[in-house]
Every structure is written in C-alpha cells, then in structure tokens.
Amino acid sequence: MIHHAYLTTNLAMSTRACILLLALLTPSAQAQSAADALQFVEIAPGVYLRHGAMEVANAGNRGHIANLGVIVGDERVAVIDAGGSYNEGKALLDTVARITDLPVAWLIVTHMHPDHALGAAAFAERGIPVVGHVNLADALSRRRDAYVKPVIEALGRDADGTRVVLPDVTVMPGRDVELDLGGRVLQLRAQPTAHTNNDLTVYDTKADLLWLSDLLFVERIPVVDGSLLGWLAVLEVLSQRNVSRVVPGHGPVPTDWKAAIARQQDYLEGLARGVREVIRHGGGIAQAVASVGLSARDRWELFDEYHGRNVTAAFAELEWE
Amino acid sequence: MQTVAHMRSAVVSALRARYTHGLLRVLAIACLASLSHAAQQSPEDARWGDIRQALLGERAISDGAALLALDTPARALDAAVVPVEITTRFEQTAQRYIHKLYLVIDQNPSPVAAVFEFPGDRDWTRISTRVRVNAYTDVRAVAELNDGSTFMVKNFVKASGGCSAPALKDPAAAAAQLGRMKLLLPDDAAADDLFLTRLMIRHPNSSGMQFDQVTRHFIPADYVRNIEVRYNDQLLYKVATDISISENPMIAFGLRNDPGKGELDVRVLDTEGRQFEKRFPLTSTQ
Numbered sequence: 001m002i003h004h005a006y007l008t009t010n011l012a013m014s015t016r017a018c019i020l021l022l023a024l025l026t027p028s029a030q031a032q033s034a035a036d037a038l039q040f041v042e043i044a045p046g047v048y049l050r051h052g053a054m055e056v057a058n059a060g061n062r063g064h065i066a067n068l069g070v071i072v073g074d075e076r077v078a079v080i081d082a083g084g085s086y087n088e089g090k091a092l093l094d095t096v097a098r099i100t101d102l103p104v105a106w107l108i109v110t111h112m113h114p115d116h117a118l119g120a121a122a123f124a125e126r127g128i129p130v131v132g133h134v135n136l137a138d139a140l141s142r143r144r145d146a147y148v149k150p151v152i153e154a155l156g157r158d159a160d161g162t163r164v165v166l167p168d169v170t171v172m173p174g175r176d177v178e179l180d181l182g183g184r185v186l187q188l189r190a191q192p193t194a195h196t197n198n199d200l201t202v203y204d205t206k207a208d209l210l211w212l213s214d215l216l217f218v219e220r221i222p223v224v225d226g227s228l229l230g231w232l233a234v235l236e237v238l239s240q241r242n243v244s245r246v247v248p249g250h251g252p253v254p255t256d257w258k259a260a261i262a263r264q265q266d267y268l269e270g271l272a273r274g275v276r277e278v279i280r281h282g283g284g285i286a287q288a289v290a291s292v293g294l295s296a297r298d299r300w301e302l303f304d305e306y307h308g309r310n311v312t313a314a315f316a317e318l319e320w321e
Numbered sequence: 322m323q324t325v326a327h328m329r330s331a332v333v334s335a336l337r338a339r340y341t342h343g344l345l346r347v348l349a350i351a352c353l354a355s356l357s358h359a360a361q362q363s364p365e366d367a368r369w370g371d372i373r374q375a376l377l378g379e380r381a382i383s384d385g386a387a388l389l390a391l392d393t394p395a396r397a398l399d400a401a402v403v404p405v406e407i408t409t410r411f412e413q414t415a416q417r418y419i420h421k422l423y424l425v426i427d428q429n430p431s432p433v434a435a436v437f438e439f440p441g442d443r444d445w446t447r448i449s450t451r452v453r454v455n456a457y458t459d460v461r462a463v464a465e466l467n468d469g470s471t472f473m474v475k476n477f478v479k480a481s482g483g484c485s486a487p488a489l490k491d492p493a494a495a496a497a498q499l500g501r502m503k504l505l506l507p508d509d510a511a512a513d514d515l516f517l518t519r520l521m522i523r524h525p526n527s528s529g530m531q532f533d534q535v536t537r538h539f540i541p542a543d544y545v546r547n548i549e550v551r552y553n554d555q556l557l558y559k560v561a562t563d564i565s566i567s568e569n570p571m572i573a574f575g576l577r578n579d580p581g582k583g584e585l586d587v588r589v590l591d592t593e594g595r596q597f598e599k600r601f602p603l604t605s606t607q
Contacts, residue, residue, distance in 0.1 A: 142492075193490070197490060197493075226491065227491060280508050281507055282505075282519070284404055284406065284519075284573060286394065289398065308398040309398045309399050312402055313490070320569075
C-alpha cells in the first residue's frame with residue numbers, strides 16, 4: 001500500500017503549503033475563468049505542479065492527464081510540458097499569468113507524448129520558444145496524425161487548434177543545456193532512449209529538484225514506448241543521483257523517490273523476465289500477453305489499458321537480444 | 322537464379338507503383354472502380370467481393386474450419402503489431418496439401434498482407450506473423466489446396482491506425498541494423514513433435530503512408546517483398562509480403578514430426594532491390 005502513503009502525504013502537503021490559485025482571483029475574474037484555470041500546488045518555493053488526472057484522456061477530464069510544471073526565477077519563467085491540447089496550453093499560460101507577472105521565456109517539452117506535447121501551439125503563437133530533445137522533432141513528425149486525430153476523437157471541440165509544434169531549441173545527449181531564469185538555473189539533459197527516444201530531464205539547482213516527467217510513473221502504470229532495456233539502464237543511473245526530490249510525469253511527488261524508482265524497476269524487470277521466458281520456449285506475442293506480469297495488476301492504475309501493450313513492445317525488443 | 326530474375330522484375334513494377342503499393346495494385350484500382358456499383362451490398366461486403374474476385378476469380382470458397390484455425394486478438398493492443406497465427410487441422414500429404422495461403426486484411430489500404438506458397442512435401446502445422454491493422458476489419462486466411470479447392474477462415478479485429486502509425490521507437494537504431502536476420506530456435510524447438518523456427522528480419526517496412534513534417538513528403542514505401550526459405554536446399558516456403566506486415570517482419574513456421582537438423586537458407590528481397598541472404602545451421606536441441 002505504498003501508493004496510499006504517497007497520496008496521503010501529498011494531500012497533506014497540498015493543504016498545508018499550496019497556493020490555491022483561484023483564491024488570488026477577483027470574484028468576477030474567477031467566475032469568468034474558473035473553468036479554465038489549472039489547479040497548481042507549490043511543491044517548493046517557485047516550483048508549481050499541476051497533477052494530471054489518473055485516467056486516459058477523455059472529454060470529462062479534457063485531456064488534462066499529465067503533470068505540468070511552472071518554475072519561476074527572479075527574472076523569467078519556464079514551463080515544463082504544455083498539456084494535451086491547444087486549449088490546455090492556453091489555460092496553462094493564463095494560469096501562469098496569475099502566479100507571476102514575469103514573462104514565460106521557455107516551454108520545455110519533456111517528450112513526444114500527446115498529453116505533454118500537444119498544448120505547445122498556445123506557446124508558439126505567443127512566440128515562446130519550445131525546447132526539446134534533439135530527437136523530438138523527428139518523433140513528432142512521424143506521429144503527427146497518429147497523435148492529433150485521437151485527441152480530436154476524445155475531446156471533440158475542446159481539441160480545436162491542437163497541432164504538432166516542433167521544438168525551436170534542441171538538447172543533445174552529452175551536452176546539457178542551462179536555462180537561466182534569474183537566480184535560478186535549470187539544467188536540461190537529453191537522456192538515451194528509455195520511456196521514448198526523446199526524454200528530457202530538468203534539474204532545478206535552486207530547489208535541488210529533478211523533474212523526471214515520464215521517466216517515472218507513480219501509481220499509474222509505466223508505458224514502454226522507447227526501449228525497455230534502455231529505460232532500465234537510465235533508471236539505474238538516475239537512482240544514483242543525489243537530489244532531494246523528483247517529480248514524476250504522472251502521479252504524486254513521492255516522499256521516498258528512490259523507493260518509487262525501485263517499484264517501477266520491479267515492474268519493468270518483471271516484464272523483461274517474463275517475456276524472455278516466453279521467447280525461450282518458442283511462444284509469441286499472444287502467449288506473452290496472456291501470461292506475463294499479470295501479478296502486478298493490483299499495483300498499478302490503468303493496468304488493463306497499457307500492460308498488454310507494454311508486453312507487446314517488450315517482446316518486439318527482446319526477441320532481438 | 323531464375324527466381325531472382327523474377328523477383329527483380331517484381332521489384333521494378335513495385336517501384337513504379339510506389340504510391341499504389343505494389344502487391345495487388347490492380348486490385349486497389351478494382352476496389353476504387355467498384356465503389357459505384359456496390360449500392361446493394363454493404364461497403365464491407367463489396368470490398369471483400371473485389372478482393373476475392375482479384376485473388377480467386379469465380380471459384381467457390383468453402384468454410385475452412387475443419388482444415389485451418391486462425392488466431393487473432395479481438396482487439397489489437399498495438400495496431401502496428403497485431404499477432405496472427407494460422408494452424409492446420411489436417412495432415413498434409415503429397416496427395417493433399419495447401420499450395421497457397423493468402424492472408425487478407427479487408428479494410429487495409431493494401432488488403433493482401435501475404436501470399437505463401439508451399440511445394441507440398443512437408444506437413445507444416447503453424448505459421449504466425451505480425452500485421453498492421455488500419456481499421457476495424459475482417460482478417461482472413463484463405464487456403465488453396467493442390468486440387469484447386471479453396472477454404473477460408475476469418476476473424477474480426479478491432480484496431481485502427483496501424484498502417485500510418487510509426488511503430489519505430491528508435492529509427493536510428495533500426496536504420497543501423499537494416500537487413501539483419503535472426504533465426505530463433507526455442508529451447509524446446511522440437512518438443513511436442515513440432516519443429517518451430519522464428520525468422521526475424523530487421524526492416525522498417527515503411528508503408529508509404531507516414532508523413533514527414535520536416536520534409537513535407539510522405540516517407541517513401543520501402544518494405545520486404547519476397548522471402549524464400551530453403552531447408553537443406555529444398556524450398557520450404559516462399560512468401561510475397563506487403564505493407565500490411567509489421568516493421569521487422571517475423572515469420573514463425575512449425576513442421577510436424579521433423580528432426581530440425583541441417584540448415585535453413587533465407588533469401589529476402591525488398592522494394593528498393595536490396596537482397597539479404599543468410600544461412601542458419603540448425604543445431605539439434607534434443
């Protein structure tokens with residue numbers, strides 16, 4: 001029941017320390033835009049987090065399923081991930097304007113997935129540069145229709161204006177990029193292929209906080225869309241880091257982040273072990289889907305939605321070992 | 322080497338037909354042409370009607386449940402990698418064997434995913450591969466026996482977007498390994514009187530339907546077109562494949578009561594005219 005502990009801690013923290021942004025609004029503005037304001041919590045001084053719904057994107061949650069971040073320096077602001085639609089990106093920028101008068105200097109897109117990347121059009125139209133992994137442009141280009149169409153199907157009119165935006169600034173592996181927010185430096189690192197082939201991590205030097213985005217899933221089942229073995233290797237390296245806190249792409253900020261990483265490693269290693277066993281006995285994807293990793297079912301949210309797909313991806317990778 | 326020359330000419334025509342996707346280009350045109358006179362049929366029936374006409378003409382197709390089984394997921398987990406397995410339910414002999422096997426995905430842009438041919442001297446019992454599925458569709462296995470009779474089994478599969486969605490998770494890694502082949506012999510390959518091989522070929526099998534926003538062009542179709550497998554210098558099977566076959570084509574093939582000794586020789590030809598050949602010694606696992 002580790003995940004309940006996370007949740008409780010997080011709720012306690014949010015009632016104690018968070019700024020409920022709606023409270024900052026005048027009553028009339030509140031009535032006008034309450035529906036569009038995103039609910040952020042301040043998880044460290046100047047670091048704001050919007051928790052995504054633990055669901056698949058649908059009209060009810062408006063596609064607001066990814067964790068999003070706002071980091072405020074002395075002179076400027078960086079936003080981490082844009083949300084899943086143009087409208088969510090727009091609401092995100094409106095919400096930032098209620099947190100601070102400082103300008104948004106960068107949108108950092110942590111990886112290609114629609115729930116994180118597809119709100120970027122709202123930033124692009126305001127001339128805010130988009131920063132991403134060097135592989136992000138290619139990855140998004142290949143998936144343009146494959147990503148936008150399902151969002152239109154899921155969100156209807158709420159998806160209006162949603163399109164793929166390619167990054168203006170790219171980060172290459174082995175060459176970290178620093179963004180200076182004034183009195184606060186963000187270190188961006190392009191990771192080797194893991195969750196996807198375009199994962200970017202953001203380290204906030206001031207808060208000693210590492211934004212892992214979807215390299216870490218808490219409570220919600222991890223999704224393998226890059227390389228299972230690559231991801232395990234990256235997690236091994238990340239778990240050696242000495243930082244006070246990490247922020248996952250989905251789920252609450254873990255109180256013990258190394259335990260959260262270990263829990264995810266456990267799931268991914270179970271996938272690798274089970275799939276290798278099926279391959280060794282001459283089975284195919286269908287047999288693997290029917291048998292591998294099912295005991296983890298009650299440990300992860302949305303298991304039925306993604307586990308079989310993870311097994312399929314693991315199989316297609318591991319059969320080449 | 323007659324075969325290679327034949328394959329080359331197939332490649333030339335495939336290249337000419339790059340944007341109509343080769344294997345049954347005529348068929349694709351036939352499908353379009355018939356949309357107008359299909360008013361009394363459902364579009365699904367009309368489409369299958371055109372496909373069967375192009376493949377088999379007016380020949381009757383019987384229910385194949387006594388001869389074949391087709392295993393597919395009811396709903397695809399990943400539309401770009403949908404496992405399909407065909408098993409035989411009768412003993413194939415020199416007197417009665419499957420000469421050709423068609424794998425058809427009705428609603429795909431190029432519906433004939435693969436056409437297998439067998440020389441008829443071996444009792445194969447299992448073929449599996451992986452396909453892309455672009456829309457909710459019937460998937461069919463049609464077997465043509467040596468006496469010309471044809472039999473069919475079909476399943477309905479729910480999936481969408483498999484032909485245009487990129488399965489490639491790491492394009493750089495994939496390009497670096499294009500043409501690499503691997504033959505997987507399971508630990509218990511020869512158990513249960515079944516000799517099973519899993520042949521894997523590294524190839525993007527680009528469908529020609531994926532759009533590159535940077536270049537503003539469709540990524541050209543580039544896919545495996547022919548695979549021939551010889552077992553101790555005798556043809557085991559050959560298969561003509563199309564864009565409905567998933568990236569990194571995989572074909573598992575099971576033979577009944579076979580010792581699994583000797584050598585497999587695999588020859589692959591793609592639409593760019595690349596040829597790959599590899600010989601795999603079979604080491605007995607028993």
